[in-house]
Amino acid sequence: MAHDPEDFADSPQPPAYGEHDALSDVLQAIHLQGGVVRRHSGPHERHPAGARVLHVVEEGGLSVEVAGEDTVKLDAGDLVLLARGDAHSVRATSPASWVTGEFLVETVVAAPLLGVLPPAIVVRGDAGSEAWLRPIKELLMWEVTRGAPGARVMVSRALDLLFIWTLRSWAASDDVRRAGWLTAAMDPVLAPILTAIHRDPGRDWSVDELARLTSLSRSAFATRFAESVGETPGSYVLRCRLGHAAYLLRGTSDPVGRIAARVGYISEAAFSRAFSRAYGSPPRVWRGGTGADSFERPPE
16 A cells, blocks of 8 residues: 555654855854945055955956955956955056945954955856856846935845855865865855854853764864864854854943853853953953944945
8 A cells, every 4th residue: 555755754854944054154143244335447446454345347357456465367247355354456457347345244253254264255257157146246236326215225135145155156166275164164064063053152062062963973073173164163162152242242231241141151250251361351341442343344
């Protein structure tokens, strides 16, 4: 007698949409948001340190110069992302026009995460990327030139898409030169670990518990994590906790003790000591002083 599969006991289900999307979780943790877009046609422009931007070439050719790095040459249709915020210059190598989009981030949280990326990530506008780059680019240009109601939000979303696709493109290339969270976010074994940590930074995560979320032994997990991310699981958890605490100190009026509890500290004193080691001053001093100014936005 034939049986419908639904007659049997529960069968393994595929992960829910976005369940183990570590890249999304990390980008949410740094509060990435597309900002202002400008069009350029002049011969030269400079961008100060701290401006996290991308440039998309409409026409002509450009060179992008970052101190101590090889000059990047771009042609029409090419894109370059400078996610770390390195100071750089853009020069037209022929009559050219291009657009520059800025990204807003919470700098304290973003700096160590985006710091693992190269200064400039280039995506060429050739056949391999044109399928996704061209329509997003055209949407971006349409909104910038038309200025229709809702354009600011549309531009922000288009910049977000370009940022994410550029990271995906780089992570899938042979140019990944340094270990970091991005390679772990693309690892099907480690991605659920990053997801768990970023979604619940206040949990008392042990190496044993994290290893149980994978198919690896404790030692194999710890080794794989350290080799991929560039630090131990415990160090990564601590950094996520304190980064989230810094965000809460800046973005809420919650008492320090409550914030300490939210990020997993039973003792406010222990939290204060850990925060001081990481950020150079106790939470209350940091909140009321110049420390909170490190949540800078790119200049408009």
